[in-house]
Amino acid sequence: MTVTFLGTGTSQGVPVIACGCEVCTSADHRDKRLRSSILVQADDKTVVIDSGPDFRYQMLRANVQHLDGVVYTHEHKDHIAGMDDIRAFNFKQQEAMNIYADTRVQAALMREFPYVFAEFKYPGIPQVTIHPIGLEPFDIGSIHFVPIEVMHYKLPVLGFRINDFTYITDAKTVSESEKEKIKGSKILVINALQKQSHISHFTLDEAIAFANDMGAETTYFTHISHRLGKHADVAAELPPGIELAYDGLTLTI
Structure with missing residues (x-):
């Protein structure tokens, strides 16, 4: 699998x-950062986690020719705004796109893209098949997802563990029970917004402390703001085993 x-x-x-x-x-x-999303490619399935405002360009830049599904972490605009652009895959693959979302994200998609879910469907609109998810594990082909609930201030957000890889964005706090789902991951991805205190995101120091607590072999920081600093400068300050992710970085899991 590659990420x-x-x-x-x-x-x-x-x-x-x-x-x-x-x-x-x-x-x-490495200081050019589109809105947070990852592409997960296994032998039998290709999925993305989140389709933000940059989704179209991300698909073009990564030369994605086939997509089996979109998995959503939460309903904020920077994670759902590009959903309309699945139309290109509908046309090429001649099938509806599989959407994996909890009840809140489903409601947001229906609110933001009402024409997709209207009784009368205008020709050419996105075609979707909704798969409800919660905290129970689920599979997309051979890709096994274990949802992890984290708190984005007061909003629950889903992270996902896939085998020994865990991906989390928009976290500020994580309960002890959910931390147990993360422990043992070889690769951990978490958000590190900036150095200054923030109400709903890990700061750099908080992200480092969380990474040390989880004990993954390698931790990558994502969901980075311009306030964090230049990639090269921040990377030089990080402890061993912790790195900044950047657009286009590919991991083999």
């Missing part, structure tokens, strides 16, 4: 519109 980081930025992406900070004006390609 490709389609985007590693926070809700505004990096660079931020109209920002002239050293991160947003950096020439380092």
Whole structure:
């Protein structure tokens, strides 16, 4: 299985519109961050986790020719806004796209894309098949997902463990029972928004402490804001076994 980081930025992406900070004006390609999403490719299935506003470009940039499903972490716009662009896969594959979402995300999709779920369906709109998910494990072909509930301030968000790989965005707190699902992962991906305190995201120090607590062989930070600093500078400060993810990074699991 391979995992490709389609985007590693926070809700505004990096660079931020109209920002002239050293991160947003950096020439380092690792400081160009689309909204957070990953591509998971197994022998029999290809899925993405989240389809944010950059979904179309992410699919083009990664040259994704076939997609079996979209799995959602939560309903915020930077994680669902690109869902309409599954239409291209509907046309090429001649089938509805499988959408895996909890009840809150389903409600948000229906609210944001009402034409997809209307009784009268206009020609050419996205075709979807909804698969409800919660905290019970589920499979997409050979890919086994174990949902992990984390708290994004007061909003529950789903992370996912796939074999020895765990992916979590938008976390601020994680219960002890959910931490048990993470422990033993060889690769952990978690959010590290910025160095300053934040109400709903891990800071850099909090993310490092969480990584040390979980004890994965390698931890990658994602969902990064321009406030964190330049990739090269922050990477040089990180402890062994902890790295910054960047757009286009591919892991073999």
